Structures are given as structure tokens and as C-alpha cells.
Amino acid sequence: MAETLPPQYDPSETEGPLYRWWWEQGFFRADPESSRESYTIVIPPPNVTAVLHMGHGLNDTLQDVLIRWRRMQGYETLWQPGTDHAGIATQNVVERRLANEGRTRFDLGREAFVDEVWSFVRETGSVIIDQLRAIGCSCDWDRTRFTLDEGLSRAVREVFVSLYEKGLIYRGNYIINWCPRCLTALSDEEAEPEETAGKLYHLRYPLAEGTDAEGRPYLVVATTRPETMLGDIAVAVHPEDGRYRALVGREVELPLTGRRVPIIADDYVDPEFGTGAVKITPGHDPNDFEMGRRHGLPVLNVMTPEAAMDESVPGPFRGLDRFEARRAVVQALREQGLLERVDEHTHAVPHCYRCDTVVEPRVSEQWFVRMQPLAEPALAAYREGRLHFTPERFGKIYEHWMENIRDWCISRQLWWGHRIPVWYCRAPGCGEMIVSREDVSACPKCGGTEVEQDPDVLDTWFSSWLWPFSTLGWPEETPSLRKFYPTDTLVTAPEILFFWVARMVMAGIEFVGEIPFCDVVLNGTVRDHLGRKMSKSLGNGIDPLLVVERFGADALRYTVVSGSAPGTDQYLNYENLEEAFGPGRNFANKLWNAGRFALMNVGDEPVPSLDEVGTSIEFADRWILSRLSRATREITEDLERFRLNEAALAGYRFFWGDLADWYLEMVKPRLRGEMGEESRQAARATLVTVLDLTLRLLHPVTPFITETVWQRLPRHRGDAPSLMVAQWPEPVPAWEDDRVEEAVRELQELIGTVRNLRAEYGVAPGQRVKLRVVGAGDETASLLASARRTLADLARVEDVSAERVEGEVGASAVLRSGAEIFLPLAGVIDLDRERLRLRGEIDRLRGQLAGTERKLANESFVSRAPAEVVQRERDKVTSFGEQVEKLERTLRALEGAA
RNA sequence: GGGCGCUUAGCUCAGCUGGUCCAGAGCACCUGGUUUACACCCAGGGGGUCGGGGGUUCGAAUCCCUCAGCGCCCACCA
Numbered sequence: 001m002a003e004t005l006p007p008q009y010d011p012s013e014t015e016g017p018l019y020r021w022w023w024e025q026g027f028f029r030a031d032p033e034s035s036r037e038s039y040t041i042v043i044p045p046p047n048v049t050a051v052l053h054m055g056h057g058l059n060d061t062l063q064d065v066l067i068r069w070r071r072m073q074g075y076e077t078l079w080q081p082g083t084d085h086a087g088i089a090t091q092n093v094v095e096r097r098l099a100n101e102g103r104t105r106f107d108l109g110r111e112a113f114v115d116e117v118w119s120f121v122r123e124t125g126s127v128i129i130d131q132l133r134a135i136g137c138s139c140d141w142d143r144t145r146f147t148l149d150e151g152l153s154r155a156v157r158e159v160f161v162s163l164y165e166k167g168l169i170y171r172g173n174y175i176i177n178w179c180p181r182c183l184t185a186l187s188d189e190e191a192e193p194e195e196t197a198g199k200l201y202h203l204r205y206p207l208a209e210g211t212d213a214e215g216r217p218y219l220v221v222a223t224t225r226p227e228t229m230l231g232d233i234a235v236a237v238h239p240e241d242g243r244y245r246a247l248v249g250r251e252v253e254l255p256l257t258g259r260r261v262p263i264i265a266d267d268y269v270d271p272e273f274g275t276g277a278v279k280i281t282p283g284h285d286p287n288d289f290e291m292g293r294r295h296g297l298p299v300l301n302v303m304t305p306e307a308a309m310d311e312s313v314p315g316p317f318r319g320l321d322r323f324e325a326r327r328a329v330v331q332a333l334r335e336q337g338l339l340e341r342v343d344e345h346t347h348a349v350p351h352c353y354r355c356d357t358v359v360e361p362r363v364s365e366q367w368f369v370r371m372q373p374l375a376e377p378a379l380a381a382y383r384e385g386r387l388h389f390t391p392e393r394f395g396k397i398y399e400h401w402m403e404n405i406r407d408w409c410i411s412r413q414l415w416w417g418h419r420i421p422v423w424y425c426r427a428p429g430c431g432e433m434i435v436s437r438e439d440v441s442a443c444p445k446c447g448g449t450e451v452e453q454d455p456d457v458l459d460t461w462f463s464s465w466l467w468p469f470s471t472l473g474w475p476e477e478t479p480s481l482r483k484f485y486p487t488d489t490l491v492t493a494p495e496i497l498f499f500w501v502a503r504m505v506m507a508g509i510e511f512v513g514e515i516p517f518c519d520v521v522l523n524g525t526v527r528d529h530l531g532r533k534m535s536k537s538l539g540n541g542i543d544p545l546l547v548v549e550r551f552g553a554d555a556l557r558y559t560v561v562s563g564s565a566p567g568t569d570q571y572l573n574y575e576n577l578e579e580a581f582g583p584g585r586n587f588a589n590k591l592w593n594a595g596r597f598a599l600m601n602v603g604d605e606p607v608p609s610l611d612e613v614g615t616s617i618e619f620a621d622r623w624i625l626s627r628l629s630r631a632t633r634e635i636t637e638d639l640e641r642f643r644l645n646e647a648a649l650a651g652y653r654f655f656w657g658d659l660a661d662w663y664l665e666m667v668k669p670r671l672r673g674e675m676g677e678e679s680r681q682a683a684r685a686t687l688v689t690v691l692d693l694t695l696r697l698l699h700p701v702t703p704f705i706t707e708t709v710w711q712r713l714p715r716h717r718g719d720a721p722s723l724m725v726a727q728w729p730e731p732v733p734a735w736e737d738d739r740v741e742e743a744v745r746e747l748q749e750l751i752g753t754v755r756n757l758r759a760e761y762g763v764a765p766g767q768r769v770k771l772r773v774v775g776a777g778d779e780t781a782s783l784l785a786s787a788r789r790t791l792a793d794l795a796r797v798e799d800v801s802a803e804r805v806e807g808e809v810g811a812s813a814v815l816r817s818g819a820e821i822f823l824p825l826a827g828v829i830d831l832d833r834e835r836l837r838l839r840g841e842i843d844r845l846r847g848q849l850a851g852t853e854r855k856l857a858n859e860s861f862v863s864r865a866p867a868e869v870v871q872r873e874r875d876k877v878t879s880f881g882e883q884v885e886k887l888e889r890t891l892r893a894l895e896g897a898a
Numbered sequence: 899g900g901g902c903g904c905u906u907a908g909c910u911c912a913g914c915u916g917g918u919c920c921a922g923a924g925c926a927c928c929u930g931g932u933u934u935a936c937a938c939c940c941a942g943g944g945g946g947u948c949g950g951g952g953g954u955u956c957g958a959a960u961c962c963c964u965c966a967g968c969g970c971c972c973a974c975c976a
Contacts, residue, residue, distance in 0.1 A: 007936060193973090200976085223976060236976095273975050280976095287974040347975085393902065397971065400901080404972085494971085529910085531969085562924090563911075567903085569969090571910060576925095579910085583924055586938045597935035641914080649912070649923075664935075745918095752942090759942045765931055793933080794941095 005599065009592030011552025011585075015704045019133060022707075027071075027724045028138045030078030032479035039075035040487035041067055042468050042517075043139065044500070047086035048121050048146065049093055052131035054526040054534055054572065055493065057544040058560040062523055062644055063491045064137050065561060068700040069639050071138070072728035078484045079138060080471050082145035083126060087460035088182055088354045091416040094120050110415050117416045134545055135553045136703050138724070143480075145471045147463040148418070155470035156463050157421045157437050159511060164435045168370045169410075171422075173299075175282070175289040176409050178362035179352040180307035180322075184413040185366050186352060187459060188406055189498050191359045193348035200345035201226045201330060202275065204338040205235060208251035208260050213243065219252055219263070220340050222274025224347060225284075226333070227325040229254070230313045231302035232261055233292060234280040239265035241276050255338050256314055256329065266291050284361050299363050305413075307360045322360065367411040367420060367456070374506040375405040381505060381515045390521045390642045391567040394494060401498050408503075410459045417457030426450040465503035468516035481512075489642075490517045493525065494567070521642045522567050526560075529573035542574045547581055554702035555584030561701050562648040587652060588705040591698070594660055595709030598691055601671040602684050607714050613685040616678045618670075619786050621686040623744045624663040625735040627654060628690055633731040635697050644701075651698045659694060662748070663687075666790050675789070688714060693729045743783050747790065749815055754795040757811040757823050760890065762834060768792075769823050770799040776819040811893055831894060838891045842884055849884065 022028065030040075041063050046056060063079060071077040094117045095105055105113040129144065145152060163169040177191035178184070203226060204218040211217045221235055232254055237244035244263070251260045261280075268291055269278050282292030283301040292299060304310045307322045316332070317325050333339045350359040379402040381387040382395055389395040411420060423440040425432040427448030434440050434451065442449050463470070468490075472481040486508065492501060501520055508516030527533055528540040535541060547556045559581050564570040572580045610617070610625075617625075631654035638647035669675055670683040692713055699706040703724070710723040720726040754771065763769060771791070773784060784791070784800050791797040810825040825831065 005935095008938070009936095221976080225976085268974075268976095270975050278976050285974085285976075287976075290974080348973085391903095396902075400972070497971095565912075568911090573910085579925060582938070586936095589938045590936065593936035593939085595935085600935065638914090643914075646912075646914080653919095653923085660936090661940090668933095755941060756943090759930075762930095765941085766933075796933085 005592075005596050007593065007596070009552075009589045009705060009708075011554060011588065011704060012549065014708050015134075015136070015548075015553050018704055018707060019136065022138070022722065022724060023141070025722065027722060028079070028140050029142060030140045030480075030484065031076060032483040034076040034483070036074060036076040038078065038484050038488075039067070039070035039073075040078045040080065040484040041489050041491065042080040042471060042487055043082065044490075044492045044496070045082045045084040045145075045147065045464065045467060046128050047089055048083040048125040048128075049086070049090055050083075050128050052128050052135075052544050054542050054544060054560070056128070056132070057135060057547075057556060058526055058564060058570065059491060059493060059523055060132055060137050061135060061557045061560050062521070063489075064135075064557075064703075065644055065647075065700040066489055066491070066639070067138055068703060068724065069728065071724065072696065072699065072726060074727070076483070078140055078143075078480075078487075080143055080145070080484075080487075081129065081132070081137075081139035081141060082143075082467075082471060083129065083147070084464060085121070085146065085148040085417060085460060087412060087414055087417040087457065088184065089460075090117060090121065091414050092182065092354060094416075105415065113415050131545060134548050135556060138703075143471070147460070147467075151473065152463055152466070152470045153418055155466050155474055156418045156458065158475045159466060159507070160421050160458070160462075161435055161437050162511075163369060168373060169367060170370065171365065171367050173363055173365050174368070174409075175284075175286050175361050175363045176366050177350060177359045178305070178307075178364070179355065179357055180303075180305065180360050181355050181357040182352060182414070183305050185364065185409050185411060186359065187409050187461075190353045191350035192353045194351050195346060196349040197344070197346050198224050198349070200224055200274065200343040202340040202342070203229065203255070203279070203333060204340055205252040205255065205279070206338075207247070208253050210250075213246055218338075219244075219247065219277055220275045221277045221279045223279055224345060225326065226329045227309070227317075227322055228281040228284045228302070229279055229329060230257060230309065230317060230325075231281045231283045231300040232259075232279045233282055233288075233297045233300055234261050234295070235263045236266045236269050236278045236280050236291060237263065237276060238269040238271045239267065241269075241271045243271075244277060255336060256317075256332055264295055264297075266294065283363050286361050289361075289363065301363055303360065303362065305362075366409050367458075369408040369410055371405045371407055371506075374510055375402045377509045378402055378502065378505040378515075381509065386518060387505060387515055388519050390519065394497065394520070394522050394567070398497060398502055401502060408459075410462050411454075411456040412459055413455075414457050417460060418463060420454040420456050420458060422454040423451045424454070426452055461499055461503060464500055465507040466511070468504055468508060469512050474512065485512060485516070486514045487517045489519045489521060491521045491523060494522045495525075497522070519642070524564050524567055524569040526570050526572060529571055529575070531571065534572075534574075540574050542572055542577065542580075547577065550577065551581040551585040552588055552704065554588045554705050555581045558584035558587055558648060558652075558702055561644050562652065563645065565645050566642055587656070588702060590656060590660060591695075591702070591705045591709055594655070594664065594691065595712060597664060598687060599712060599714075601668070602688060602714055604714075607688045608681055608685045610685050610689055613678075613682045616682045617686055618679060618682055619740065619743070620663060620666040620790070621682055622735070622737055622740045624659060624686065624690050625732070626737045626741055627658045628693060629731045629733070629735040631658075632693070632697060632729045636728075636731070639700075648701045651694075651701065655694055655698060659690065662744075663690070665794055669789055669793065695723060696726055696729050699723050699726075743779065746780060746815070746817060747783060747787050750821065751791065751795045753813050753815065753821060754791075754797060754823065757813060757821075758796075761811050761823075761825060761829060761894075762837075763823075763825070763829055766796065767828060768796050768798045769825075769828055770801075771795075771797045772804050772822040772824065773800065773802055774804050774820045774822065776802065777817065780817055780819050809894060811890070825894070835891065835894055838887055838894070842887050842891065846884060 067077050067079045098104060108116060177186040179186055200222050202220050202222050204220055206218045219235060235252055247263045248265045250263050252263060254261050268287065280288045280291055282289045282297060282299045302310055302313050303322060309317045309320050309325045311318060317328055320328055330339060352359055382399055421436055423434040425443035425446060425448055427443060427446050427450050430443060430446040430448060432443050432445040434444060440451050443451055468487050469481060469485050472478060472485055474481055504516050508514060525533055532538060532540055544556060631650060634650045635647045638650060667683045667687055670679045673680045695706040695710045707723045788800060791800060804822060808824045809831060811823045812820060814820050
């Protein structure tokens with residue numbers, strides 16, 4: 001049976017069926033009635049139309065590692081899955097599809113368009129959910145939620161209405177970020193500043209009357225967006241600015257429009273920037289809007305929703321797109337001699353985070369959430385240590401954002417999303433506004449039935465911020481909510497710290513009365529080898545499913561977990577998948593073969609427990625148990641502190657470096673029975689126990705291969721049907737033994753040194769050699785006695801003795817303990833040939849050395865050749881010198897110069 | 899303009915509370931390998947003034963200062 005296992009692990013045959021079995025066994029399901037303590041993670045819901053990319057691969061694997069680990073620790077675990085309707089993003093995708101057919105959403109009308117999106121979402125949506133299964137995510141799929149679900153929609157309404165009732169939601173005309181392509185308002189977070197090379201135009205605004213202090217009949221203002229001058233309402237200067245003091249209170253004649261606007265004074269103006277005089281456009285600039293309000297100035301909106309100049313501007317500019325208008329305005333001013341000069345100017349220009357169009361600030365009527373009252377307890381949660389970030393520095397970013405929080409614009413002029421639960425009575429003379437949890441069909445004030453619902457939808461994050469409790473049934477007091485809220489760990493990307501994480505904290509406190517999670521773990525970004533973010537448009541992404549297919553899910557998981565320290569970006573080369581994922585696949589294969597080794601060598605009889613073999617366990621057994629206990633402690637601590645990369649690497653090191661490289665080798669003759677039956681039983685017991693516990697430690701990162709091997713082990717501790725629900729190991733202090741570990745370190749050094757000498761002196765691989773150890777202390781001596789067999793197997797050493805024969809020729813080295821080891825080589829290698837070879841080698845190197853030195857002695861080479869070439873030659877001299885010295889030492893040893 | 903992070907072997911990165919993980923891992927490279935778990939392997943090897951400079955300390959890759967380069971976040975300089 002064991003012999004039939006192939007020497008290569010094939011994940012593609014194993015993973016799918018194993019995953020299905022796990023699911024069918026119900027291991028992923030969370031039971032709200034369980035008496036066990038809960039551990040909960042909510043998934044950052046991917047866009048419903050998304051496909052899995054490496055960012056998900058990383059983020060979701062990290063969550064799965066935590067969930068699997070806690071599950072094994074005996075917690076009642078819930079990993080809550082689901083998807084996000086992703087308002088703008090999804091609407092854009094469907095609109096693009098329509099555009100390909102030459103249609104727009106307006107052709108369809110609202111209802112038909114929303115139906116269209118729904119059918120698109122049903123058809124392609126949740127593909128990503130299936131893909132998460134391929135990488136082994138152990139979510140409770142029965143609980144999959146969608147932010148536009150009936151239940152979640154109810155939560156959204158409840159929240160909107162209750163915030164309105166508390167006076168925390170208001171509606172008004174304010175300046176907001178407007179995307180002229182998506183035709184909707186955006187929140188401040190959705191307008192992403194990008195450094196842009198622009199121009200700073202210096203415009204002359206003629207004074208309505210007279211001249212300034214220096215006799216000029218005009219004032220110069222500086223602006224990056226000259227087209228907005230058509231909406232100017234004033235010019236502002238700093239009150240202390242001597243240059244302009246006399247002008248305050250007077251007027252300028254606004255060019256191209258014939259309007260007269262006042263010159264006002266305001267502290268906001270920086271006298272150092274530009275000319276110290278600022279044109280004020282409250283309709284299209286947030287700062288100007290604020291200033292306008294301070295001074296009671298009117299607002300002039302001069303652009304259409306598409307950001308073309310509207311009817312309010314002079315004829316020649318009407319209908320021009322804002323950038324065409326910019327050229328036209330500049331041209332017109334130039335012709336009138338009013339363009340003083342144009343400077344190059346780089347500044348941050350806000351862009352729509354979904355379509356990258358330059359955002360146009362615009363005044364319009366929108367809904368807002370008053371954030372200050374929500375932020376205060378969320379800030380306190382962090383400051384009081386109830387909310388913790390990994391890495392910690394993100395806490396400061398969170399704190400800073402909370403301290404400077406601004407009101408949240410939540411209305412979107414989209415069709416895809418939660419409709420705002422507000423109705424307006426259209427009955428003549430009524431005009432009642434009804435904010436309601438239930439749909440409204442008649443006006444409660446006048447009884448009229450001409451009520452219309454607000455046409456806008458809510459920001460997609462207005463449903464996301466409820467995710468940790470809306471998915472558990474809130475506002476109902478469900479058993480799941482009681483059991484699993486608050487959740488424990490949130491693992492996500494730093495990009496959505498404000499969009500999502502911060503707002504969830506506020507919502508959790510406000511609506512459920514408790515922070516939604518106590519630990520926030522921020523993972524890094526997956527980038528390509530050139531440091532670019534992986535993206536579909538750049539074509540530099542890696543398809544995780546392709547990786548799963550070629551290398552296995554475990555390889556993918558091991559690679560992303562081990563390769564990303566918390567908050568640190570990970571670089572993966574999409575041109576060389578072998579380099580990136582080969583090591584993970586090799587790790588899985590090594591595990592497979594360790595299992596295969598055990599099956600082939602342990603035999604079919606029942607395997608005794610460690611207790612049963614008792615004191616007959618040996619030196620090597622005690623060593624591996626000691627190492628295992630330490631590895632267990634280290635891995636558990638790493639997981640507790642969210643150093644998942646360290647946990648993965650520690651597991652790798654222990655399994656490969658200690659268990660496979662040393663213990664398995666040391667135990668071979670014993671398993672074959674060559675050292676007696678008692679020794680064999682001790683080895684069987686230890687090997688199976690250690691392998692069992694090691695597989696548990698490695699399971700969270702590489703679940704498929706560990707389960708596959710574990711299922712085949714001859715004996716399991718306890719009756720767990722699966723490694724998934726097997727118990728997580730505890731360190732066993734009684735196993736830890738510093739002296740044994742130290743002894744093995746010395747043995748390893750000894751074997752390494754012998755191997756080293758053998759290689760250096762060209763001893764044939766299979767050739768056995770004698771070993772003399774001189775000056776060893778008692779400890780080393782007894783170690784040598786007990787490790788005779790290991791030395792023979794691993795270093796091909798026989799006849800270990802402490803006697804040094806006078807005049808013997810061979811190789812020697814000194815160990816850290818001070819003991820000297822000597823390998824007699826007479827009769828082992830052909831001494832004459834080796835001497836000859838060494839002399840030849842030395843002569844060759846000396847020749848090269850001399851040549852290089854001659855080169856360096858050449859004045860013109862040193863002065864003319866590039867410095868690095870000369871340096872390379874110098875390095876060669878040093879390196880040749882060292883090599884010659886080493887070979888000469890070897891040669892002297894061979895010539896018997898003791 | 900503020901704040902933060904990074905800079906360690908050719909490449910990708912670990913290195914947690916200054917002192918046996920203190921110079922490491924994987925990959926790449928070179929040499930050797932029919933030791934029946936594994937060539938997706940085994941053994942050995944070369945390669946780094948831990949970005950530069952200064953300081954604290956018995957001791958610094960690790961703490962402090964400073965300079966340089968890269969990156970991120972925030973910000974109303976038109």
C-alpha cells in the first residue's frame with residue numbers, strides 16, 4: 001500500500017475532493033449554540049463581479065490561516081463570507097457592456113437598467129466565491145451574504161433612519177466632489193489626489209475704478225483652473241497684506257463676463273503664494289465655497305453635470321467642455337492683454353477612484369452623515385487600547401483621520417445600490433419629506449398619494465460599514481449576533497482603512513454598542529518584480545487559479561504567507577512563476593515524502609505511544625521532541641502576534657531543517673531493526689508522534705498536503721476525523737532539553753566538518769574514513785560513543801578513536817569546543833595524485849595572481865581603466881591570495897608536516 | 899508642506915525586548931552525488947564594510963542624530 005504512493009505529490013488530484021469532503025463534513029460551519037468560545041473573522045467582501053487576484057490570494061489566505069489555527073485550538077470559529085454590490089464599480093461595468101452595444105443606461109431606464117445589473121450579477125457574480133474555495137478558504141458558505149440582500153438592506157434602512165432621527169444625517173447644498181463621467185457625487189475618500197504637471201495662469205482683473213498703489217489699473221490673480229473664472233464671485237487677499245490693503249472693499253471688473261465682483265480680505269489667503277490675490281469661485285472650489293459662506297457671498301455654478309460650461313456663462317463659452325473652456329478662456333484673455341504669464345506648476349489633482357476622471361468640485365444637494373459624534377467613541381476605543389493595529393503604526397493613521405474627520409457625503413446619483421429611504425410628497429402645497437423604514441405610498445401629512453422616493457442611492461460603503469453585524473442578522477437579536485459579535489480579527493489592506501475599517505468601528509459602537517473587532521491586521525500589497533501594483537490593465541497580474549493548477553493551493557498559500565511580513569508589500573515576478581512558487585511546491589512535496597518515508601518504514605504493526613515506550617527513547621528522540629516543543633511555542637507565539645510569515649518560516653525550518661534533514665536520517669537504521677527491537681519501537685513511537693504534531697503545526701498554512709499525509713498516518717492521537725479539527729499542539733516543557741540540543745549541535749558541527757574535509761580533499765563519496773578526535777571533553781566523548789552509527793551513516797565515518805598515530809598523513813580541523821578532529825587519508829585517497837593536483841592548482845593560481853599584479857603595476861591601466869574594473873582586479877588579488885594560502889595549508893597537511 | 903516606512907548576499911526578503919537564530923533563508927551560481935522518502939532531492943562551496951557619516955554602550959544590522967535614495971499616507975496653498 002505504502003509502496004504504491006508515487007514519489008511526487010500531485011495536488012491537482014487531491015485538493016478538490018479533499019475540499020469537498022471538508023465541506024460535507026461540516027467543518028466550516030459555525031454553530032451559534034455551541035458552548036465553546038467563539039473566534040470570528042468577517043471577510044472583506046470582494047466586489048460581486050470581481051475575479052480572484054493575488055491580493056485576494058494573500059488577504060484571504062491570511063484569514064484562513066488564523067481561522068484554521070483557532071479552530072484547532074477549540075474555538076467555535078466563524079469565517080463570515082460574502083460579496084459587496086460595489087455601487088459605482090459594478091454600475092460602470094454594466095454601463096460599459098451596454099456601451100459596446102451602443103446603448104446607455106438612459107436608453108433602458110432606471111428599472112430595466114437595475115434588472116440588467118441584477119442579471120449580470122447573478123450570471124457572473126460570486127465567481128470569486130468559487131475561486132476562494134480553490135485556495136482552501138474555510139468559510140461558512142451557508143452564511144454567504146451580499147450587501148444588497150434583503151437582510152442587509154433592512155440594516156441599511158434602519159441605520160439611515162435612526163441616524164436621521166438622531167440628527168446625524170442631514171441634507172443640504174454643499175460643495176462635493178463630482179465625477180463628471182460617473183455623474184455622481186463622491187466622498188472625500190473617493191477623490192484621490194494625483195500629482196499632476198499643470199500650469200499656474202496669472203490673470204489680470206481690471207479694477208472697476210482707479211489704480212492700485214503702484215498705479216496699475218488691474219489686479220493679478222493666479223489660478224490653475226482659469227475656466228472657473230467665469231464663476232468668480234470675488235477676489236480675496238490677506239488682510240495684513242500691505243500691497244492690497246487699499247483695494248479691499250473695492251471691485252474688479254471680471255473679464256469676459258462684465259460682472260463686477262468685490263475684493264475681500266480673508267486670513268485663508270497665503271500672501272506668499274502666487275500673487276497673493278485669489279479669485280473666489282464658491283461653485284467650483286471647496287475652499288472658495290467655505291470662504292464664500294464666511295462672507296455671505298452667493299454661489300455661482302457654471303457647469304453642467306458633465307462639466308461643460310452651462311447657460312450662465314457668456315455665449316462663446318457655452319457648451320464647451322471644461323478643458324476646452326480653459327483653452328478658450330486663456331485665449332480670450334490673451335487677446336485682451338489680460339494674461340500676464342503662465343508658470344509650470346505641479347499640484348495634486350483629485351481623480352475619481354473608480355474611473356480616474358478629474359473630479360470637478362460642484363455645489364449640489366446631497367445627503368451627509370455628521371461624523372464627529374460617531375468618531376469620538378471610535379477614537380476612544382483606540383486610545384484606550386481596546387482596538388489594536390498590526391503593524392502598530394497604522395493606529396496613528398487611524399487616529400489622525402478620526403481627529404480630523406469630515407462629514408460623509410453618502411448620496412450617489414447612481415441607480416445601482418440601496419435607494420435612499422426618503423420620500424417627498426408632491427401634492428401641491430404640501431412638500432412633506434418622509435424618512436421611513438418602510439416603503440411609503442401615501443403622505444402622512446396630507447394623505448396624498450403622489451409621493452416620490454428620493455432618486456439617489458447610498459454610497460456603497462454605507463452598507464459595508466455595517467458588515468460585521470448586518471451579516472449576523474442585525475437589527476434582529478439573532479443567536480449568531482449574540483454568539484459571534486463582536487468579531488475578533490479583521491484582516492485587510494491599508495487602502496481601505498478609512499473607507500471601511502474606521503467606519504466599521506464607528507458603526508459597531510453606534511449601533512451595536514461594541515467595537516466590531518479588537519485586532520486589525522493590515523496586509524501589504526502584492527506587486528510585480530518592478531514594484532508595480534498588480535493590475536488587470538497593466539497585464540502584470542498573476543492568476544491565482546493558474547498557480548493552483550500548476551503548483552497547488554498549498555504552494556500558493558505558503559508563498560504568500562511566508563513572503564509577506566505584516567504591512568509589507570510582496571514582490572512576485574509574473575514572468576517567472578517557478579521562481580516564485582517552486583519553493584512552496586517543493587515544501588509540499590517534501591512533506592509528502594516524509595509521510596511516504598514513515599509509511600514505508602514504520603510497518604503495519606500497531607505503533608506504541610511515547611508513554612508505552614517510556615525510557616527506551618533515545619538521544620535522537622529526545623532531541624527531536626525538544627526541538628518540536630520549541631517550534632510549537634515559537635509558531636504559536638508568532639500566530640498570536642500575527643507574524644504569520646514567521647510562523648510559516650519557523651514551521652518550514654523545523655520540518656525540513658531538523659525533522660527531515662537530521663531526525664529521519666538518524667532514525668533509519670533503527671526503523672530497519674538494526675539496533676534492536678526496543679530501539680525500533682522507540683523510534684516508531686517518536687517518529688509517528690512527531691510527524692503527527694508537526695503536521696498539525698503546518699496545517700493552517702498548507703492544509704491540503706498536511707491533511708493528506710495525516711490521514712494516512714498509522715495512528716492519530718484522539719479520534720479527530722480530520723486534521724482540521726485535530727487539537728492544536730501545546731509546547732511540552734518536559735521535552736525541552738538544552739543539553740541534548742547542545743550535544744546535537746556539536747554532532748552536527750562534527751559531521752559538517754568531516755563532510756567539509758572530505759569534499760576539500762576529494763575523498764570519494766562512498767569511501768569510508770577513519771576519524772580521530774583529540775582533546776575531546778567527557779561530553780564530546782560520550783556523544784561520539786552514542787552517535788557512532790549516525791556518524792557512519794551521515795559522514796561515512798568508521799573507526800572513531802581518540803588516538804592520534806604519530807606521523808600519520810591526513811586532514812584536520814578544530815571544532816568550537818576545542819576538540820581537534822583528524823582524518824587519516826593514507827590509503828583513502830591517492831596521496832601522490834592529490835599532492836600533484838594541489839601543486840598544479842597552486843601554480844595555476846600563482847600564475848593568475850602574478851598576471852593580475854602585473855596588470856595593477858601598470859600605471860596606465862590603473863589610471864585609465866574604470867575604477868570598478870581596477871577594483872575588481874584588486875579583489876582578485878586578495879581572493880587568489882586567500883585561495884593559494886588555503887591550498888598550501890592543505891598541501892602541507894598532506895605532506896605530513898604535522 | 900506635514901507624518902510614516904524602507905535601504906542586509908546577484909535577486910526576493912527574515913532578523914521580534916541591543917549580547918548563540920548577530921551576519922541568516924529561499925532562489926540563482928559553482929563542485930560532487932545510484933546512500934531504495936524525496937533530483938520538486940542530498941552533500942559541499944563562493945558571495946555581504948547589514949545605504950553613507952556621527953553618537954550612546956562593555957557590546958549596535960538592532961537605540962539616538964544626520965545625510966542620501968526609494969516608497970506610502972495626510973494636507974485648502976489658489
